[in-house]
Amino acid sequence: MNISLLIIAIILVLALYLGIKARKGKDMDMEQFAVGGRGFGTFFIFLLIAGEIYTTFTFLGGSGWAYSKGAAAYYVPAYIFLAYVLSYWLVPKIWRYSKRHSIISQPEYFASKYKSRSMGMIVAVLGSLALVPYIVIQLKGLGIIVSEASYGAISPVAASVIGAVVVTTYVMISGIHGSAWTAILKDFMILVVVIFLGIYIPVHYFGGIQPMFETVQAAKPEMLVLADQGLSQSWFVSTVLLNALGFYLLPQTFMVVLSSNGERTLRKNAIALPLYTLLLLFVFFIGFTAIMQIPGLQGADGDLSLLRLAIQTFDPWVIGVIGAAGLLTALVPASVMLMAASVGLTNSFFKVLVPSATETHQLIVSRIIIIGISIIALIVTVTGGEALAILNIMSYSLITQLAPSLFFSLPKTNIINKYGAMAGILAGVLIVLYATIADVKVATFLPNTPHVINDISTGVIALLINILVTFLVSALTKQISMQQTEMNDLDKIS
Amino acid sequence: MNAIKLLLFVPFIGFLGLLPYANKIEPYILGMPFLLFWVAFWMVMASIILMIVYKFDPDNKGSESE
Known part of the structure; x- marks a missing residue:
């Protein structure tokens, strides 16, 4: 076993330990499991919502798109910070209504607003349909990270399977508490890793960030602006607006909103979160450096650019730390996604079909569904071949179809x-x-x-x-x- | 919806509306090509605008309504 694989393994075990320990002292019912008894304050809500910024997608896909498509990659932080602006107005309304009606999942919210169980079922199915590509992104990214960072000692498929087993285990035991606790470890590590890499790599190769961009400008100026067609300005504006709208419609983000302990917690978070997206700039610095330093990665392989460049630059133990941080960027978001999909399906199908089901029954069914979704996502991960950014846009295109129903349901008369x-x-x-x-x-x-x-x-x-x-x-x-x-x-x- | 919340439109209109003028490489600002700087600038602006809205929003006055 090499040193980097050892570091990754230690962090994986630590995440599993934290994820399981998070359950301690909680009487687990559906509300605890899904939304932490609506008890999370500013700190945890921040980490959980910010968890969406630093998924494997932003880590690998963000740098991957900067590498292969250039400035088009800016759409990622752009839609995220605009989603936070929108959230100031939008999410307290969702929280308030859900609290009053004891709602713990997105499909229930729609079912209640439209007084229709079929509506709940449609939303649950659509939510799961949008979440599967999203979970696939995490597992795929996890496979890439661990296999690259272990210098090929573990195959991507084996890494995806191990990751899926770990995340499924702690979500089943601790629910959203597991996600919240592992999020602390994750955000600490990713913060250190991304800022360090984003500054060190351009300085190491070009003597600074501006000299790096100037080198890119001299060789490939088209990478630094939006194109005239294809990934053009109208593509950028429409994709940014669509994703900003869809951000809080994603079942996992919706669920995190419900786990807040109050409206003011959500509004306070909206202020700080746009600043946190600044961290994605560092990811871009790495991607742009890779254009000049490791040219030739084609298509979906662009997602490898960050890791390949890091491997070329650093000693194995640094690669281990980067790999471990990357691993966590997959586990934490995947855990919330698995739970959001399963609680949604349990509430809108099982509870409707078996009205006499107790809380214990519902918890059991939720956990079985978590396993089912994990397996489906794993199968797609192993068989599919799309680049991460394409999967991301597809998830958003699907889930944003809920936007009209949500917005029209906000005023008193619909x-x-x-x-x-x-x-x-x-x-x-x-x-x-x-x-x-x-x-x-x-x-x-x-x-x-x-x-x-x-x-x-x-x-x-x-x-x-x-x-x-x-x-x-x-x-x-x-x-x-x-x-x-x-x-x-x-x-x-x- | 109170009037102060209308400020929330500013980042959308400012950032996306003026994008055609920002889609260029030069001048470099803070080491970044102009378009990337433009994205970063509006992240910071969004935060500042939200802070202002939070401060003046009557919804945040008094005790938390349950």
Whole structure:
């Protein structure tokens, strides 16, 4: 066993230990398991929401995109900080309603707002559909990190399997408490590693950050600005807006919001979080240095650029620390994702099918679902081959289809009804899936489309059609919907 | 929605709206090509704007409503 593998193994065991120990002193019921009894203060909420900034995607994919696509990679911190701005207004509303109605998962929120179990089921399925690519990103990234950092001693597949087993174990035992405790270790390590690498590497090779960029400018100036077509400005703006909108719709972020102990905790966090995204700049510095230092990584291999460059630069023990930090960036987010998907499915399917189920039953079912999702994600990880950033954009395109239903449900009177909401979501999701699988864009149907329009993210186009369908169906079903409300009111009276 | 929260639109409009003017390499600021600096600048601005909104937002006055 080499020194770097030893360091990674020690951190993995430490994470497992912390994740399991987190449960101590908690009487585990569904509310504790899923949202920590709504007891997390500013510190834990910060780490859990910031955990979304430093996933393996941002660590490897952020530098990978800077390496292979240049400035287009800036979309990542851009949508994250704008999501935090939006969150100041949005998430206290979600928290308040959920607290009042004892809601612990996203599908329940929608089911309650639209008084429809089918709505809950659709949201649960869509949430899981969007989460699987996201978990796959983490497992894939974990495989890459551990296999590279162990100098090939462990294969990517073996590393993904070990990682999945560890995360599944502690999530099943401690629920969100496990994620919160391991997040402390993770954010400490990643902070040190990313700032160190981001400064050391450009200084080591070029004598500074500006000289590094100037070298890139001399060789490949197109990497430092957005392109005229393809990953152009209209692509950038539409993708950033779409992802900013989708950020708090991701089931795991939604769930973290519910675990807060108050509205003010959420607002306070919104202030500090945009500054934390500055750390992603350091990841870009590494990616841009890699353009000049290790050219030739093609396609999805761009995700390897950070690690390959680090291996070329440092002693094995440093690589071990980097690998361990990278490992944690996969485990912590994956743990929250697994839980969000499983609690959502348990609440909207199992609880509906078996209304007599006790808390203990629900906990057991949630844990079984966690294992199931882990296995599915592992299979996709081993068989699929996409670059991390593509998977990320697909997750967001899917989950953002919930945006119209969420936003219209915020005011006291909702101008759309459950039929419109469901039809809109389905229409949007089908378009995203079709466009992704068949690889079509607007120009496929309208060849003369100017590329300003053709470059717009598929998710945004699906969203526009989604809104259109939502309104149309809501208007057509107004009669049925009103009769139902009257009948419900009669029920209440009698 | 109180008026102070309208400030939340500023980062969206400022950052994305002025993007066509920021999509360039020079001048370098703080060692970064201009476009990257533009992204960083708005991260800091977003934080400052949120701080101002938090301070003046009546929702944060008094004791936490449950």
